[in-house]
Amino acid sequence: MAEATAIQDRSLTHAEPWGAKPKRMFAPATVMVYSILIVAALYYLLPLYVMVMTSLKGMPEIRLGNIFAPPVEVTFEPWVKAWSQACTGLYCEGIRTGFWNSVKITIPSVIASIIIASVNGYALSNWRFRGSEVFFMILLFGAFIPYQVMLYPLVIITRELGIFGTLTGIVVIHTIFGMPILTLLFRNYFASLPPELFKAARVDGAGFWRIFLQIMLPMSLPIFVVAVILQVTGIWNDFLFGVIFAGTPNFPMTVQLNNVVNSVQGVKEYNVNMAATILTGAVPLLIYFFSGRYFVRGIAAGAVKG
Amino acid sequence: MKTNTHGGTSVSIKDLSLSFGTVNVLRKLDLDISDGEFLVLLGPSGCGKSTLLNCIAGLLDVSEGQIIIKGKNVTWEEPKDRGIGMVFQSYALYPQMTVEKNLSFGLRVAGLPKAEIAKRIARAAEILQIEPLLQRKPSALSGGQRQRVAIGRALVRDVDVFLFDEPLSNLDAKLRSELRVEIKRLHHKLGNTMIYVTHDQIEALTLADRIAVMKGGVVQQLDDPLTIYNKPRNRFVAGFIGSPSMNFISGQLAEKAGKQVFRTGDLDISLEGYEAEEALASGREVVLGVRPEHIRIDSDQHVAHDAIVDLDEPMGADSLVWLKVAGNPLSVRVESGKRYRPGERVKVSFNAAMASLFDAKTEERV
Numbered sequence: 001m002a003e004a005t006a007i008q009d010r011s012l013t014h015a016e017p018w019g020a021k022p023k024r025m026f027a028p029a030t031v032m033v034y035s036i037l038i039v040a041a042l043y044y045l046l047p048l049y050v051m052v053m054t055s056l057k058g059m060p061e062i063r064l065g066n067i068f069a070p071p072v073e074v075t076f077e078p079w080v081k082a083w084s085q086a087c088t089g090l091y092c093e094g095i096r097t098g099f100w101n102s103v104k105i106t107i108p109s110v111i112a113s114i115i116i117a118s119v120n121g122y123a124l125s126n127w128r129f130r131g132s133e134v135f136f137m138i139l140l141f142g143a144f145i146p147y148q149v150m151l152y153p154l155v156i157i158t159r160e161l162g163i164f165g166t167l168t169g170i171v172v173i174h175t176i177f178g179m180p181i182l183t184l185l186f187r188n189y190f191a192s193l194p195p196e197l198f199k200a201a202r203v204d205g206a207g208f209w210r211i212f213l214q215i216m217l218p219m220s221l222p223i224f225v226v227a228v229i230l231q232v233t234g235i236w237n238d239f240l241f242g243v244i245f246a247g248t249p250n251f252p253m254t255v256q257l258n259n260v261v262n263s264v265q266g267v268k269e270y271n272v273n274m275a276a277t278i279l280t281g282a283v284p285l286l287i288y289f290f291s292g293r294y295f296v297r298g299i300a301a302g303a304v305k306g
Numbered sequence: 307m308k309t310n311t312h313g314g315t316s317v318s319i320k321d322l323s324l325s326f327g328t329v330n331v332l333r334k335l336d337l338d339i340s341d342g343e344f345l346v347l348l349g350p351s352g353c354g355k356s357t358l359l360n361c362i363a364g365l366l367d368v369s370e371g372q373i374i375i376k377g378k379n380v381t382w383e384e385p386k387d388r389g390i391g392m393v394f395q396s397y398a399l400y401p402q403m404t405v406e407k408n409l410s411f412g413l414r415v416a417g418l419p420k421a422e423i424a425k426r427i428a429r430a431a432e433i434l435q436i437e438p439l440l441q442r443k444p445s446a447l448s449g450g451q452r453q454r455v456a457i458g459r460a461l462v463r464d465v466d467v468f469l470f471d472e473p474l475s476n477l478d479a480k481l482r483s484e485l486r487v488e489i490k491r492l493h494h495k496l497g498n499t500m501i502y503v504t505h506d507q508i509e510a511l512t513l514a515d516r517i518a519v520m521k522g523g524v525v526q527q528l529d530d531p532l533t534i535y536n537k538p539r540n541r542f543v544a545g546f547i548g549s550p551s552m553n554f555i556s557g558q559l560a561e562k563a564g565k566q567v568f569r570t571g572d573l574d575i576s577l578e579g580y581e582a583e584e585a586l587a588s589g590r591e592v593v594l595g596v597r598p599e600h601i602r603i604d605s606d607q608h609v610a611h612d613a614i615v616d617l618d619e620p621m622g623a624d625s626l627v628w629l630k631v632a633g634n635p636l637s638v639r640v641e642s643g644k645r646y647r648p649g650e651r652v653k654v655s656f657n658a659a660m661a662s663l664f665d666a667k668t669e670e671r672v
Contacts, residue, residue: 194396197400199394199398200398202364202365203363203386204386204412205385205416206411215400218401
């Protein structure tokens, strides 16, 4: 069948192959690839669709049970309630306090971890010192140990330091746990920059910080974008560290969301839960939307050399 | 203006060794470079030539030995304090800075007054003819322009010694030969000491006052280009220098009618005119090296030998003809006027005075 159409195509234009090879619209391979892509996309989009639809319905409509049906009567009531009135345990202030807590945790953690990790990576790739490889191995090893193992010791350490259950405490924890992967990312990126640039700067007399700030940093925008995305989404989505180290007044949005969804007072308000969940997931989602391109590019740039 | 090879020593390298773990990259290296000399470090990749340059620049710490520049022991000094400027193969221009900022970076780091910086940039830009490019970013320059800026960056430092690390290897053939001439002209004009690393023998032969041919972290021969070409110290140097490369034939020394000959199979090649460095004892196993231009086809001389044409490679100005002489493949350079057909029978003669003999075992010149 495929052969027959190919022969037909050719006979339509020229007696023998000439010029650009004709592209067939519905080649079996193309059809297969697109079918799989479409099915996969639907599979992942369906839950999101259900969530959005449910969050726009009123409770009576939800009780009808048609979860795939679009809302007959669109209402934004659940969104407002999720944001400002939903109850998390004793307080009924919605998840907006959680949102601001998350912002307060995420911004300093992201900045601190990226500053430290970029200097780490720069030093490890350009200023090799005795034992720098061992140091790097130990740092990397940290990335492979399950967090749960370290929780209890960390609770004791932060308690002794007097920062357990404070904003400072959770920021320090996030900064530390961001170190292995971010250092790896920065080290590999700096290693992929031409080493001769570094040499030229040294011949020109620039020292450790000047080379870092004036030569390396201006060339490193892509990897900084990746690091920001990685850290913002990672820290925003974190639940475990937040619930343990942040302390009740500082609970991040994820913890608040859990409390909203799991605290049942009478009726389970699915629409409010859905709205709260979407609100919580909105930040990482938006970041992926607007920087997905950089993300892929940067990951590739950071992964070239080992 | 050229202050060539007289005056004092500019760079002196004493007993220099460098090893990474168990790998010895440089071994007990001694090198004295005169004031204003153009020295080329030549060798195949991995011979340690770039490593040596990096050691001189201070970008690599040495394991043993000393480096003395202008009478000052700089072995432990930082690169900026050694009085050197360096030009890299990949140009290594700071991509986010304009040409002017690239040139002035080192001077700004050193904290020179603005007027002095401007003066030096103006001078370098004039010498290298890059004045119209000063406000451009490196990405808006061609390869040749970039390398010119890179040279300028070394120039503004106002140093005694220039280090070039394969500066032309990233350029295409035409630009390479143009910039080669320019570098030579620059050397004549400035009279600085220049140390130039390359794997390109044409660059080495055309630029150098002296060439140091390196292999395995050891200098094989340090001589002026003509000596290197005509009287290679050993078989490695002989084979590395020259394109098309030298012909090598294995055989023995023998005597024929009271004269020294080189014998391989039933072929006897007269060694009349060869300046031997030691007594040539008959029966010694040797390798004869002859450059393609020192063999002649269709010679009337009575010493001519029979040969069969294998292949003819026209190269424009001349052709390279591959012959078989008594079973040995041999390349001969001839003027391009005449073509040879494969299988054709010809006569060849050797110019023994321009040939080289190497001991078969030590591969040293005899």
